[in-house]
Amino acid sequence: MAKAKADLLQGTLDMLILKSLSLGELHGYGIIQRIRQLSDEMLNVEQGSLYPALYRIEQKGWVSARWDVHDTGREAKFYKLTRSGRKQLETQEASWDRLVLAITKVRQATT
Amino acid sequence: MAKAKADLLQGTLDMLILKSLSLGELHGYGIIQRIRQLSDEMLNVEQGSLYPALYRIEQKGWVSARWDVHDTGREAKFYKLTRSGRKQLETQEASWDRLVLAITKVRQATT
DNA sequence: CTATGATGCCTACCGTTTCTAGGTATCACT
């Protein structure tokens, strides 16, 4: 039993990644940890989901990447939100809110 | 411009269909209308999404189907929630709530 | 009376996304 980690719904990962990066530059592995941490262990992003997503997001110009060495002396690829990415985050958050609202309405329906 | 109809997130359609049917038996076309109506026109389910979804859902035993004639004299295929479908609806609603909560937590994070 | 739009069903195919499962390398600790 245990393990209540839910799968993501398709379309939510980008928003989560962008949100993570809005708190400051971060490398891939760190994004996974940050999302897990911020969600109180409820969300667990798989590496196989993250890295392709980061690639897509970078292609779209929402983040920029840069190799660097961090405190621990290890190399990692740091991602940073671009201006366009910040806008995209807002857009995606607005869509999310809309969807949650719409679904809430449907669910509130009674006979 | 106009058209603020949002695309669904993958994984939400089943819940919406099951919820619609929890309000009473209904045929496919009617499900689309009910969802649109309940959501204040925010959600628009395409026929090409609905019918395959209904088929899947029926295969899983969550709904049962029956051809019938309704008031207007037209034939239509009426779907009805099964006991298993009602349980599934609860499960999916719980997952949805969990996900919304988790994402809310992530979004509340501040620097 | 004919054309159009709404109602009602269906299928084939496409694109996107996430996951599983694998691979590589470094580092700390046992």
Place this chain on the structure above:
DNA sequence: AGTGATACCTAGAAACGGTAGGCATCATAG
């Protein structure tokens, strides 16, 4: 020396929703 965490990546599968088509009936507008 081995294990687990950190850190990156890819290939392939599976699932799902949308687009775009097709078909038939009915009411209504022109």
